[in-house]
Amino acid sequence: MSARRAKKNRARKRLKRAVARRDRGMQSRVGEVDHAQMRSFVFRRDGSRCRYCGSARKLTLDHVVPQAKGGTDHPSNLVACCGDCNDAKGNMSPQEWAVRVASFSKAATAAEGTGT
Numbered sequence: 001m002s003a004r005r006a007k008k009n010r011a012r013k014r015l016k017r018a019v020a021r022r023d024r025g026m027q028s029r030v031g032e033v034d035h036a037q038m039r040s041f042v043f044r045r046d047g048s049r050c051r052y053c054g055s056a057r058k059l060t061l062d063h064v065v066p067q068a069k070g071g072t073d074h075p076s077n078l079v080a081c082c083g084d085c086n087d088a089k090g091n092m093s094p095q096e097w098a099v100r101v102a103s104f105s106k107a108a109t110a111a112e113g114t115g116t
């Protein structure tokens with residue numbers, strides 16, 4: 001193998017390694033930043049309160065449609081949710097939970113109407 005060809009080969013390998021490194025780095029960075037940004041975005045949007053009951057305790061991100069049922073990580077499917085609601089929701093059927101959330105929403109709308 002000529003010296004020139006060997007040099008070209010090394011350069012190609014170096015480039016391949018650099019690209020692999022970059023891809024790995026981008027994947028982990030995007031994953032972390034996206035999750036942190038999504039969290040703070042959803043919490044801010046929902047006023048750092050549980051979207052279901054209004055509590056500010058032990059806030060978590062909740063998938064409205066669970067990921068197991070095809071729900072996405074899109075903000076439209078994410079709400080701030082307190083630990084208690086998250087636990088309660090976990091034990092309820094989607095129908096039961098929908099009824100409960102509807103009652104929360106009515107209460108919240110009524111509270112907003114009085115200006116409190």
Ligand SMILES: [Zn+2]
Pocket residue numbers: 050051052053054055081082083084085086
């Ligand atoms: Zn709650």
